[in-house]
Each structure stands twice: as C-alpha cells, then as structure tokens.
Amino acid sequence: MSDVSDWWRTSIIEMEPGKISFRGYPVEELIGNVSFPQMIWLMTRGDLPDENQAALFQAALVAAVDHGPQAPSIAAARMAVTCGLPLNGAMASAVNFLDDVHGGAGEQAVELYHMIDAAGGPEHTAEILARWQEKRTKFIPGFGHRFHKPVDPRSPRLLGLVDEAAAKGVVSGRFAAIGRAIERTLAETKGKAVPMNIDGATAVIYAELGFPAPLARGLFCLSRSVGVISHAWEQMGQGGRNKGPTPPSYRWTYDGPPRVPGRIAPKDNQ
Structure with a gap:
C-alpha cells in the first residue's frame, strides 16, 4: 500500500470516507464561511486571506x-458551440487560446515588476525596460491597448483600490509605484501616453498580494472563464451552425498565384 499511497503526494486535500479537508480546513467549515476568491487563495497559497486581501x-x-466576442478566446468559445461542442469543450477551447500573446501579459507584467523591484525600484525602470526589450520583446506587457484609448477604464479603478489598500497597510504599494513609473517612462520615451491596461493593473494587484508570476496567468484563466462560459451559454441559446470568424459573404485576402484554368491537362481516355 505504501507504493500506492506515495504515488501522489499533496498538501492540498485530505480525504477519506465521510471526511474532506482542504489545507487542513474541514470542508463543512469552509462552506458558507469563505468566498470563492478566498477559496482560490487557500487552494493556491495554503492559507486564508484576510478580508482586505480578499x-x-x-x-x-x-x-x-x-x-467581448472580439477577444480571440471568447470568439473561440462561441465558434466551438456552433460546431457542436458542449460547455466544457467550449471552455477548454477558449482557455487553450490564453497563451503568451493573448492571455500571458499579466504573468509577464508581474515578472517585469519583480525585475524592476529586484534592481532597486522605480528609479531603475528605464534600465530594466531596455533590458526587457533587448532580451525578450519590444512589447512592454501590461501597457497600451489597441481598443481602449486613451485609457483602459478598468485600470484607474484597480489602482485606486491598491492605493486604498496600501493606505491601510494591507499591501506595500511598491508595485503600484513601479507600474506608474513604467507609464511615465514609456510616455517620456515614446512622446505619448501609453497607459496601463487591465493586464498591467491586475499584475500590480497580484504582485502586491504575493502571487508568483506564473499564477497570474492561471488566475487570469479563472477570471476569463466566467466570460467564456457566459458567451458559450448565450450562443447555445442563439443557435447557429459552423460559425466562422467572419460572415460567409466576406472573403479572406488571397495573395497566391492567379487562377489559370487548364493548367493540368486531362488524361487521355484509353
């Protein structure tokens, strides 16, 4: 039995007939007493956050x-439903879209904030941004938005909540300062405002609360899954079959060789 019991090891859940506990908390005590965000924190971090952290x-x-449906992950979920997939299939299709380009900016932003923090703080922002662009990508994760201009409406609200939490001593506020330093540096180097977007703002919160960078992407997947299931369910109600990314009357751009009939001679009938 030791070979079997040692096959998997976990500090997350303990279970036997009639008993379930998560991180040492009996499930019956958690039910009705902790929120879903608190439960996510408990499962991923091992302890319960206080009310302000939660x-x-x-x-x-x-x-x-x-x-919205213009986001590739949401569009994928709706298209998946019109191809006959159930909700779980639509959700899986959507979450699989959340990689480095679409869905990974939050993780990358947390990593960038920590690089600046480790270098000594906001005064080293320009130096670390240059290093990031040299070694990683020219894009600065968490800043600028192709749709929301001049400001992503979610970011100021989230930063305001971080400021309130910092004033109460719930968080340090140092990652919010780093995020704002990046905004200033980008504005100076580009000659125009490049405001923090949702990925940058949530990354500030996750960094302030002590979540490692890779978990930031996982948390974004959990969050975006709410929109995914909503759109997939709505599409089920609306119906539709085999809906692609554009209506059938629209065509893609073809840039191959011109159509030349008769290029392949018919075989002789013998």
Missing part, C-alpha cells in the same frame, strides 16, 4: 472576466 484579490478577478 477584497483586493476579488477586484482583480472581477475586472478581467470578459472583453
């Missing part, structure tokens, strides 16, 4: 739930 965490989760 409120800030919840704000980040709420802010990123959806961005």
Whole structure:
C-alpha cells in the first residue's frame, strides 16, 4: 500500500470516507464561511486571506472576466458551440487560446515588476525596460491597448483600490509605484501616453498580494472563464451552425498565384 499511497503526494486535500479537508480546513467549515476568491487563495497559497486581501484579490478577478466576442478566446468559445461542442469543450477551447500573446501579459507584467523591484525600484525602470526589450520583446506587457484609448477604464479603478489598500497597510504599494513609473517612462520615451491596461493593473494587484508570476496567468484563466462560459451559454441559446470568424459573404485576402484554368491537362481516355 505504501507504493500506492506515495504515488501522489499533496498538501492540498485530505480525504477519506465521510471526511474532506482542504489545507487542513474541514470542508463543512469552509462552506458558507469563505468566498470563492478566498477559496482560490487557500487552494493556491495554503492559507486564508484576510478580508482586505480578499477584497483586493476579488477586484482583480472581477475586472478581467470578459472583453467581448472580439477577444480571440471568447470568439473561440462561441465558434466551438456552433460546431457542436458542449460547455466544457467550449471552455477548454477558449482557455487553450490564453497563451503568451493573448492571455500571458499579466504573468509577464508581474515578472517585469519583480525585475524592476529586484534592481532597486522605480528609479531603475528605464534600465530594466531596455533590458526587457533587448532580451525578450519590444512589447512592454501590461501597457497600451489597441481598443481602449486613451485609457483602459478598468485600470484607474484597480489602482485606486491598491492605493486604498496600501493606505491601510494591507499591501506595500511598491508595485503600484513601479507600474506608474513604467507609464511615465514609456510616455517620456515614446512622446505619448501609453497607459496601463487591465493586464498591467491586475499584475500590480497580484504582485502586491504575493502571487508568483506564473499564477497570474492561471488566475487570469479563472477570471476569463466566467466570460467564456457566459458567451458559450448565450450562443447555445442563439443557435447557429459552423460559425466562422467572419460572415460567409466576406472573403479572406488571397495573395497566391492567379487562377489559370487548364493548367493540368486531362488524361487521355484509353
């Protein structure tokens, strides 16, 4: 039996007939007493957040739930439903879209904030941004938005909540300062405002609350799954079959060789 019991090891859940506990908390004591965001924190971190930490965490989760059918992950979920997939298939299709380009900016932003913090803080922002662009990508994760101009409406609200939490001593506020330093540096170097977007703002919260960078992407997946299931369910009600990314009357751009009939001679009938 030791070979079997040692096959998997976990400090997350303990279970036997009639008993379930998560991180040492009996499930019957958690039910009705902790919120879903608190439960996410407990499962991923191993302890329960206080009310102020949970409120800030919840704000980040709420802010990123959806961005409409123009977001590739949401579009994928709706298209999947019209291809016959059930809700779980639509959700899996959507979450698999959340990689480095679409869905990964929050994780990357947390990583960038920590690089600046480790270098000594906001005064080293320009130096670290240059290093990031040299070694990683020219894009600065968490800043600028192709749709929301001049400002992503979610970011100021989230930063305001971080400021309130910092004033209460719930968080340090140093990652919010780093985020704002990046905004200033980008504005100076580009000659125009490049405001923080939702990924940058939620990354501030996750960094302030002590979540490692890779978890930031996982948390974004959890948050965006709310929008995914909502759109998939709505599409089920609307119906539709085999809906692609554009209506059938629209065509893609073809840039191959011209159509030349008769290029392949018919075989002789023998």
